[in-house]
Amino acid sequence: MAMDRLIQNIIEKQNPTVVGLDPKLDYIPKQILDAAFAKEGETLRGAAEAVLAYNKGIIDAVCGIVPAVKPQCAYYEAFGWEGMRVLAETVSYAKGKGMFVILDGKRNDIGSTMEAYAGAHLGIVKVGANEYEPFGGDALTVNGYLGTDGIGPLLGVCAARDRGVFVLVKTSNPSSGELQDRKLEGGETVYEAMAAKCEEWGAGSVGAFGYSAVGAVVGATWPKELAALRRLMPHTMILVPGYGAQGGGASDAAGAFDEKGLGAVVNSSRAVLTAWKKKGDDGNRFAECAAEEAIRMREDLKTVLPARIG
């Protein structure tokens, strides 16, 4: 089960974190940009090549420390199909280094279309007699606004190919409450209703550690809600954005974990990717700075976790 693989990685590394690969061009050292532009020009292809070189450096630096990476699809789509090409290469490279890859695409659609998304991001696509894995993620973030028949096709792929999904429940952004915090008749909030759906959708796929193939996204920016959701979704892994640059700290994320220190994986993107800037580096040590920040984050989270995770 995909979440078992993620959890095994977490236990092995004693580190319940994920590095978000959100490669804005201004995060990338000038040396890398210059080299890519010298070869490919100031083009979408040049930008994509810089992103790939940068991602490989980050992955090389953190793959011994961090169990997973989370490429955010938007930052690859921004460079058109050339960006999508290096998204696929980034996934492949990270998997080659033993990392679990969460594609952050927040995809959602009606059932027949969700089948296509499931094939693209987690599955295989048949062309004539051949089979291809277009993007090859281990897990995909999804949006559950369309209900069960928008999620069903993903569950089939998760079961057949050992993959997982993370459903948006309570997002980290300031305006998440506009809809998500509204109370439904009966008293539960919209996000609590979505949390109940996660447990329902995951019911058939609970793995060795007690967590199903269906995870949830809950922001560290809402520590009280996060702790309550941990209790409300006992079989649901929580992907926790909002740590670091968005303002959440270890104590804010603490409520996401179970008593063994499992059940959650905390994301940091910007703080890891731009660590070289904060440390006053000229960009030559961008990868080492990322590793240092990944270690700092691991140690920070350990202050709220059991002595041994798992």
Next chain:
Amino acid sequence: MAMDRLIQNIIEKQNPTVVGLDPKLDYIPKQILDAAFAKEGETLRGAAEAVLAYNKGIIDAVCGIVPAVKPQCAYYEAFGWEGMRVLAETVSYAKGKGMFVILDGKRNDIGSTMEAYAGAHLGIVKVGANEYEPFGGDALTVNGYLGTDGIGPLLGVCAARDRGVFVLVKTSNPSSGELQDRKLEGGETVYEAMAAKCEEWGAGSVGAFGYSAVGAVVGATWPKELAALRRLMPHTMILVPGYGAQGGGASDAAGAFDEKGLGAVVNSSRAVLTAWKKKGDDGNRFAECAAEEAIRMREDLKTVLPARIG
């Protein structure tokens, strides 16, 4: 204003419909597949080339009849970056034929990431001294679960570059009601709350025909709700999926229109794309069959519209 351009196209063609370009391989005639595979092999590139040839044939056939096309991103992502390459080429080709292009991506994320999606799908992306238009859509479908700060960056691009968005309100799929139909405290449903947001987000961008840059997606499979939402969202264009293969007819879509026959655009994908199969054609007349179905749909909708639209 982008919706003005769409509405002008609708008035000119006297046809408030959009053809969904959802190119599953089994919709594509064997002749086109064979030619692409002969050149590129049974590969993702071969599949993508077949999709492009097929799309161009459909666009050539319907561009004099239909004001807009709606490529569904999932069916391009399914062929990896090669698919995304022909998505961009399809958009460019359709715009060259004077069509309005709605990218159906249902994108959603926090503000900083939504900026990247906005640039990718509707805007421009800067690389060094150069600017690129990665996918070049006129409008993008989005999911409003994250609230205002996930929509804000799109509104900036819509204003600056004459673009539009369509927010999921009440989707066409059978399980859409699981969350969307639930009543909030106070009595309104979740989809009605989302409809109110559409009016709020669009308030600053109402164009010449009374409709804003922020449209809504409401399925023809819910005719009663569709008619009520038309009244609840007087400045919001409605993109109506669910006509045809999903079961909705002209009378089901009728409620989406205002008294001038404006305010809505009805999508058909499968019925147009696979018309050649239903007509018993061998695939050589796939484009003509698509045009015949597009005309049939236009005439069908005219039975519920004023004698002259606009």
